Amino acid sequence: MKTRIAASALALMSTAAAAQDAASTLPDAVARVAPALEAYSTEDLVGSVWNGEELSMRDRALVTFAALMTRHETENLGSYVELALDAGVSPAELSETITHLAFYTGWGNATAAAEAMAPIYEERGIAAEDLPAVDPELLPLNEEAEAARQENVQGNYGDVSQGVVDNTEQLLFLDLWLRPALEPRDRSLVTVAALIAAGQPEQMTFHLNRAMDNGLTQEEAGAMLSHLAFYAGWPKVFSAMPVAKEVFESRSQ
Amino acid sequence: MKTRIAASALALMSTAAAAQDAASTLPDAVARVAPALEAYSTEDLVGSVWNGEELSMRDRALVTFAALMTRHETENLGSYVELALDAGVSPAELSETITHLAFYTGWGNATAAAEAMAPIYEERGIAAEDLPAVDPELLPLNEEAEAARQENVQGNYGDVSQGVVDNTEQLLFLDLWLRPALEPRDRSLVTVAALIAAGQPEQMTFHLNRAMDNGLTQEEAGAMLSHLAFYAGWPKVFSAMPVAKEVFESRSQ
Amino acid sequence: MKTRIAASALALMSTAAAAQDAASTLPDAVARVAPALEAYSTEDLVGSVWNGEELSMRDRALVTFAALMTRHETENLGSYVELALDAGVSPAELSETITHLAFYTGWGNATAAAEAMAPIYEERGIAAEDLPAVDPELLPLNEEAEAARQENVQGNYGDVSQGVVDNTEQLLFLDLWLRPALEPRDRSLVTVAALIAAGQPEQMTFHLNRAMDNGLTQEEAGAMLSHLAFYAGWPKVFSAMPVAKEVFESRSQ
Numbered sequence: 001m002k003t004r005i006a007a008s009a010l011a012l013m014s015t016a017a018a019a020q021d022a023a024s025t026l027p028d029a030v031a032r033v034a035p036a037l038e039a040y041s042t043e044d045l046v047g048s049v050w051n052g053e054e055l056s057m058r059d060r061a062l063v064t065f066a067a068l069m070t071r072h073e074t075e076n077l078g079s080y081v082e083l084a085l086d087a088g089v090s091p092a093e094l095s096e097t098i099t100h101l102a103f104y105t106g107w108g109n110a111t112a113a114a115e116a117m118a119p120i121y122e123e124r125g126i127a128a129e130d131l132p133a134v135d136p137e138l139l140p141l142n143e144e145a146e147a148a149r150q151e152n153v154q155g156n157y158g159d160v161s162q163g164v165v166d167n168t169e170q171l172l173f174l175d176l177w178l179r180p181a182l183e184p185r186d187r188s189l190v191t192v193a194a195l196i197a198a199g200q201p202e203q204m205t206f207h208l209n210r211a212m213d214n215g216l217t218q219e220e221a222g223a224m225l226s227h228l229a230f231y232a233g234w235p236k237v238f239s240a241m242p243v244a245k246e247v248f249e250s251r252s253q
Numbered sequence: 254m255k256t257r258i259a260a261s262a263l264a265l266m267s268t269a270a271a272a273q274d275a276a277s278t279l280p281d282a283v284a285r286v287a288p289a290l291e292a293y294s295t296e297d298l299v300g301s302v303w304n305g306e307e308l309s310m311r312d313r314a315l316v317t318f319a320a321l322m323t324r325h326e327t328e329n330l331g332s333y334v335e336l337a338l339d340a341g342v343s344p345a346e347l348s349e350t351i352t353h354l355a356f357y358t359g360w361g362n363a364t365a366a367a368e369a370m371a372p373i374y375e376e377r378g379i380a381a382e383d384l385p386a387v388d389p390e391l392l393p394l395n396e397e398a399e400a401a402r403q404e405n406v407q408g409n410y411g412d413v414s415q416g417v418v419d420n421t422e423q424l425l426f427l428d429l430w431l432r433p434a435l436e437p438r439d440r441s442l443v444t445v446a447a448l449i450a451a452g453q454p455e456q457m458t459f460h461l462n463r464a465m466d467n468g469l470t471q472e473e474a475g476a477m478l479s480h481l482a483f484y485a486g487w488p489k490v491f492s493a494m495p496v497a498k499e500v501f502e503s504r505s506q
Numbered sequence: 507m508k509t510r511i512a513a514s515a516l517a518l519m520s521t522a523a524a525a526q527d528a529a530s531t532l533p534d535a536v537a538r539v540a541p542a543l544e545a546y547s548t549e550d551l552v553g554s555v556w557n558g559e560e561l562s563m564r565d566r567a568l569v570t571f572a573a574l575m576t577r578h579e580t581e582n583l584g585s586y587v588e589l590a591l592d593a594g595v596s597p598a599e600l601s602e603t604i605t606h607l608a609f610y611t612g613w614g615n616a617t618a619a620a621e622a623m624a625p626i627y628e629e630r631g632i633a634a635e636d637l638p639a640v641d642p643e644l645l646p647l648n649e650e651a652e653a654a655r656q657e658n659v660q661g662n663y664g665d666v667s668q669g670v671v672d673n674t675e676q677l678l679f680l681d682l683w684l685r686p687a688l689e690p691r692d693r694s695l696v697t698v699a700a701l702i703a704a705g706q707p708e709q710m711t712f713h714l715n716r717a718m719d720n721g722l723t724q725e726e727a728g729a730m731l732s733h734l735a736f737y738a739g740w741p742k743v744f745s746a747m748p749v750a751k752e753v754f755e756s757r758s759q
Contacts (some may be wrong), residue, residue, distance in 0.1 A: 027364050029371035033379075036432070037363060039387045044424060052416065072579060073325060073361040075368075099543040106739040108579040110543055111533050118535035126539075134545045136631045141315065161559065163732030164743060171550060172740065179542070195741060199452060200705060203741040208395040214515065226416030233359040234425065235448060236454040237417060245413045280617050282624035286632075289685070290605040290616060292640045297677060298613065305669065326578060326614040328621075421649065452705060479669030486612040488701060488709040490670055498666045 018057050018087035022046045025079045031098045045230050054223035061087035063224055066097065066190040069113045070105040077116035091126045096181035097190050099132070103172060105194045132181030139178045146173055147168065151214035187216040192216075193224065197232040201243045208247045218248055260400055271310050271340035274298045278332045296482050307476035312442065314340035319350065319443040320450035320484045322366045323358040330369035344379045349434035350443050352385070356425060358447045385434030392431045399426055438468040445469075446477065450485040454496045461500045471501055516616030524563050524593035528552045531585045551736050560729035565695065569592035569730055572603065572696040573703035573737045575619045576611040583622035597632045602687035603696050605638070609678060611700045645684045652679055691721040698722075699730065703738040707746045714753045725752055 023046050031038040050060055061084040068080055084094055094117065102110030150169050158165055177187060188211030195204045208221065221244060229237040276299050284291040303313055314337040321333055339345055347370065347441045355363030402423050411418050430440060441464030461474065473498060482490040529552050537544045556566055567590040574586055590600055600623065608616030656675050664671055683693060694717030701710045714727065727750060735743040 005552045027368050027602070029367040030364055033367050033370045033374050033384065034348045034352050034363075035381065036385050036387050036434075037355055037367070040352070040355070041425070042362070044420075049683055054416070068361055071325065071359065071361065071579065074581070075327065075365065076361065095540045096542070098488070099540050099546070102543055102546070103736075104739050104741060106577065106742075107547070107581065107736050108577065109739075111536055112579070112581065114535040114539050114543070115533050121539050128541065131540065132542050134542050157747050157751065160747050160754060161728035161731040161743075163729060164735055164747065167550075167732060167735065168740065171546070181542075194739075198705065198739070198741065200741050200745065202745055222414035223416060225414040226420060228358050229417055229420065230356075233357050233362075233447075233451070234421065235357060235413075235451065235453050235745075236359075239453065239455055241410050241413050241417065245410065246336070248413060280621050282620040283617055286620050286623045286627050286637065287601045287616075288634065289618070289638050289640050289687075290608055291606070293608070293636050293677070294613070297673075307669070310589070321614055324578065324612065324614065326618070328580070328618065329614065475667035476669060478667040479673060482670055482673065483609075483613050484702075486610050486615075486704070487674065488610060488704065488706050489612075490667075492706065492708055494663050494670065496665050498663065501666060 007061055014086055015057055018061065018083055019046075019050070021079065021083035021086050022050050025076065027076070028061055028180050049227060049230060052223055052226070054219050056088075056228060057242050058088035059220065059224075061225055062089050062093075062097065062186065062190060063193040063227060065089075065094070065232055066101060066193040067098065069098065069101055069109050070194040070197040071232070072112060074116060075111045077113060078120055081117050081120050085120070085124070091121060091124075092132050092181050093186065096132045096179065097186075099179075100176060100182060100187055101190060101194055103176060104191050105198060132179065136180055138175070139180055139184070141174065141178060149173065183214075185211065188214045189216060189224070192221075193228060194235055195223070196228050196240045199232075199236050199239065201240045204240060204243045205247060208244060209251070212247070212251060221248075257302070267339055267341050268310055271314065271336055272299075272303070273333065274336035274339050275303050278329065278336065280329070302480060302483060305476055305479070307472050308480060309341075310407055312473065312477075313480055315342050315350065315439065316344075316442060316446040317484055318342075318347070319354060319446040320481055322351065322354055322362050323447040323450040324485070325362055325365060327365045327369060330366060331373055334370050334373050338373070338377070344374060344377075344383050345385050346432050349385045349432065350439075352432075353429060353435060353440055354443060356429060357444050358451060365441060367427065382440070385432065389433055391428070392433055392437070393443065394431060394437035402426065436467075438464065441467045442469060442477070445474075446481060449478070449481050449489055449493045452489050452492065454493045457493060457496045458500060461497060465504060472500075520594050521563055524567065524589055525552075525556070527585065527592050528556050531582065531589065533582070548576035555733055555736060558732070559728055560725050561733060562594075564594035565726065565730075566733055568595050568599075568603065568692065568696060569699040569733060570737055571595075571600070572607060572699040573734055574628055575604065575607055575615050575736070576700040576703040578615055578618060580618045580622060583619060584626055587623050587626050591626070591630070597627060597630075597636050598638050598687050599692065602638045602685065603692075605685075606688060606693055607684060607696060607700055609682060610697050611704060621755055638685065642686055644681070645686055645690070647680065647684060655679065689720075691717065694720045695722060695730070698727075700736060702731070702734050702746045705738075705742050705745065707749045710746060710749045711753060714750060715757070718753070718757060727754075 026038065027043050030041065050057060063078045065084050068077055081094065085091065098110045099111045153168060154165050177184070188207060191207045192204060192211050195201070195207060211221070212218070225237050225240060225244060255496065278293050300496065303310060318333045318337050323332055334347065340343065351363045351366045406421060407418050430437070441460060444460045445457060445464050448454070448460060464474070465471070478490050478493060478497060532544065532547050535549065553636045557561060571590045573587045574583055587600065591597065604619045604623070659674060661670055683690070694713060695712045698710060698717050701707070701713060717727070718724070731743050731746060731750060
């Protein structure tokens with residue numbers, strides 16, 4: 001019981017710090033040139049969206065970080081690293097997120113994110129032993145699902161690029177996705193956020209289904225869309241909505 | 254009559270300054286490493302495209318700013334802020350543009366644009382009273398059109414993300430679009446420019462129709478496509494052309 | 507024989523320098539915050555992908571530069587300029603690449619790339635006479651193919667934007683594509699890489715066919731997809747795969 005109380009108190013502290021962080025992601029320049037934008041930020045985005053109960057603040061911070069990293073919005077990314085850490089994303093999880101998204105949004109986005117993270121990790125005394133191991137014991141593989149996926153991709157694209165087919169199997173599905181430093185549900189969460197932010201709804205069906213197989217609820221997915229509208233822009237979310245609708249409907253049958 | 258002469262003289266002065274600004278958006282490095290690119294810039298882009306009569310220089314500056322902000326091309330954005338102001342975009346209009354595009358291309362693009370604008374607004378002595386009010390008297394709502402839009406979106410996506418549906422109504426169509434600091438025609442202009450620059454032609458049908466309902470002519474829309482080819486790249490424009498064709502044809506019937 | 511030995515020795519030297527460059531594109535921050543990402547970089551990306559024999563290191567460097575320039579990943583672009591030059595891309599070819607991609611991915615990407623290149627060109631003593639001429643003698647035009655292309659575009663889009671149609675003919679197909687500073691095969695290579703990196707597979711059919719008409723082999727195209735998965739992200743490549751498949755199949759019939 002004591003542990004739970006302590007954890008709960010820590011969560012409250014984290015949330016207060018995270019709320020403060022969310023408010024401070026807005027540069028001072030906004031108030032000077034666009035007071036209306038500052039009002040929308042303070043009242044609607046920070047004051048309302050971030051406190052929405054359908055998705056935890058920790059998940060919102062992770063999803064926001066994934067979206068901004070995907071969009072290569074590097075100049076302000078450090079403030080979202082602070083926010084994610086204060087909202088309860090562990091240093092290991094955030095580290096693993098950039099490793100994961102290196103594959104899903106491009107290496108340069110991950111190296112730029114690493115440069116934004118490094119001074120903050122140093123300042124907070126986060127050390128090598130707090131980070132995911134290079135060669136951990138992997139999670140168990142769902143062999144049947146993986147065999148089906150690989151057969152499908154090999155059949156469709158083996159003649160186009162065997163390199164892509166092989167790397168997808170060896171590096172992604174037999175290795176990266178089985179690394180324990182990020183829960184499969186969270187790995188899926190950042191992948192879907194990255195696809196929405198990158199404007200790639202055509203790749204979302206597989207990953208949103210996988211996210212929900214991994215435990216993401218429909219309510220959380222809907223709240224993620226609502227949250228990302230602010231950070232990726234409304235049109236990106238409106239292009240993702242019909243895909244989400246199809247996935248939700250196909251799973252309810 | 255005197256007023257018209259003065260306004261006309263001011264327009265000439267603005268255009269000369271703007272033409273100078275357009276030329277100076279090109280960094281010196283271009284001439285050093287790619288003389289051919291400098292020649293295309295000077296002769297074709299600055300010397301010809303920017304002077305095309307189908308679209309005013311003021312509109313070209315607004316559209317270019319919207320495209321570059323959408324693409325997060327922040328390092329040189331200040332020179333396009335100067336150009337827009339000298340070409341006749343008012344400080345209030347440019348401020349409202351970033352507020353509008355925060356919703357349409359993502360918050361981080363808007364905050365980065367604010368950081369590019371702030372030193373220029375300060376240098377030009379643009380003060381708080383020159384900027385759009387936070388809570389102005391709103392423009393009248395076309396209630397019938399809005400009811401149809403909302404019914405359509407609620408019906409399609411209420412089950413997917415009620416948060417998106419509600420925010421789209423409350424923040425965008427009952428508030429942002431009715432703010433008087435940017436003419437509806439200009440609001441539509443920057444929205445369509447942002448969609449082309451973001452590579453989202455699939456979201457363009459609604460907004461190009463709305464732009465033309467709000468007064469954008471077909472000739473101006475065609476000139477915007479031609480202008481944006483340089484700033485967003487030819488393929489982005491070629492993906493937008495079939496959508497524009499469909500909209501133009503549907504409206505001529 | 508002596509010349510060939512010398513050229514071959516030079517190639518080896520270039521490759522060693524280029525391999526060193528490839529390793530040094532990774533910022534130190536990566537090891538500090540994400541040791542697993544560093545391991546994937548060193549073992550898989552630099553240690554394996556870059557040495558794949560299906561595509562030369564010179565082509566890999568050119569394709570990578572095109573992708574990163576398209577993604578406006580400017581902060582680290584200089585290290586890829588060094589890599590390209592050391593891997594055998596000539597200063598004139600790299601200069602012409604940014605001129606070409608100004609049209610295909612937007613002017614701001616090209617000017618930012620020029621700023622990354624300028625200090626390196628200065629340090630290496632690359633002078634104006636090493637760069638492509640502004641008005642060179644153009645390569646011969648395939649008049650039949652160009653007439654067909656122009657007729658098609660004029661018929662489809664003349665009513666939408668005559669400006670786009672005219673500039674596409676005059677600036678791109680009767681000028682840029684005929685400039686001798688970059689082989690048509692290489693011009694196509696960077697164009698296709700840019701389209702994949704920009705997430706525009708819908709524009710790839712024409713250019714991949716043109717690339718293969720210009721000498722790119724199917725094996726090279728497949729290896730480019732596999733290479734770009736790392737730099738543009740897996741989903742971008744998976745959206746390009748069906749288009750490549752269709753092009754490959756249509757050409758084998």
